[in-house]
Amino acid sequence: MDGEDKYTLVRENILNWYKDNKRDYPWRKSNNLYQILITEILLQKTIALNVKKIYNDFFANYIDFKAIYNADITNLQSDIKELGLSNKRAQILKDLSTMIQTEYNGEIPQNIELLKKINGIADYVSNAFACFGLNHRTFFFDVNIKRFIYRVFLSQGEKVKAESIYAELDRLLPKTNFKYLYWAILDFGNKICSKSKPKCELCPIFEECLYYM
Numbered sequence: 001m002d003g004e005d006k007y008t009l010v011r012e013n014i015l016n017w018y019k020d021n022k023r024d025y026p027w028r029k030s031n032n033l034y035q036i037l038i039t040e041i042l043l044q045k046t047i048a049l050n051v052k053k054i055y056n057d058f059f060a061n062y063i064d065f066k067a068i069y070n071a072d073i074t075n076l077q078s079d080i081k082e083l084g085l086s087n088k089r090a091q092i093l094k095d096l097s098t099m100i101q102t103e104y105n106g107e108i109p110q111n112i113e114l115l116k117k118i119n120g121i122a123d124y125v126s127n128a129f130a131c132f133g134l135n136h137r138t139f140f141f142d143v144n145i146k147r148f149i150y151r152v153f154l155s156q157g158e159k160v161k162a163e164s165i166y167a168e169l170d171r172l173l174p175k176t177n178f179k180y181l182y183w184a185i186l187d188f189g190n191k192i193c194s195k196s197k198p199k200c201e202l203c204p205i206f207e208e209c210l211y212y213m
């Protein structure tokens with residue numbers, strides 16, 4: 001099998017697995033850019049189930065950036081305490097909403113690089129938002145995506161560089177509808193290719209995996 005065939009096979013098998021095994025999260029059905037961006041901040045350094053628990057109440061209370069901008073920060077901290085790091089997270093939400101409300105009239109700036117002016121917003125949040133919200137073919141990874149890419153495609157035992165992960169994602173992501181592959185990898189990393197004791201015996205791509213070989 002040549003190199004490109006491996007990427008095609010992994011892509012198709014993971015997307016097929018995802019059809020039957022996807023996790024059901026409300027933010028994956030949203031087209032609201034405000035909600036998609038804020039959700040990426042809520043999802044940082046916590047588990048998705050915690051975000052799911054507060055999602056509906058949070059967006060009922062905070063319907064737009066203006067609502068966060070006007071909120072008392074102690075109330076905001078209390079409303080997201082379930083996620084942990086509530087002081088830091090509330091400050092990021094406040095700073096972002098203040099910037100968007102006062103400098104961009106409540107609209108997310110076209111240039112998403114500007115989001116990184118906010119302390120606490122780095123490549124992952126801005127690139128994930130660009131992908132899930134704006135349909136841009138961006139590259140980003142968390143621990144689940146990194147582990148999957150490393151195990152399947154990279155030389156085992158070598159130090160993993162961010163550039164290597166980005167290069168593999170570029171080869172693996174389809175030309176369109178790439179967000180589904182990101183969601184598929186996130187769910188696959190949670191359910192099958194977990195950090196300890198990956199379920200390789202249930203894995204549809206074990207024959208392609210360098211970790212398994």
Ligand code: SF4
Nearest residue numbers: 193200203206209212
């Ligand atoms: Fe992960 Fe095991 Fe599948 Fe490799 S074979 S991708 S380590 S679950």
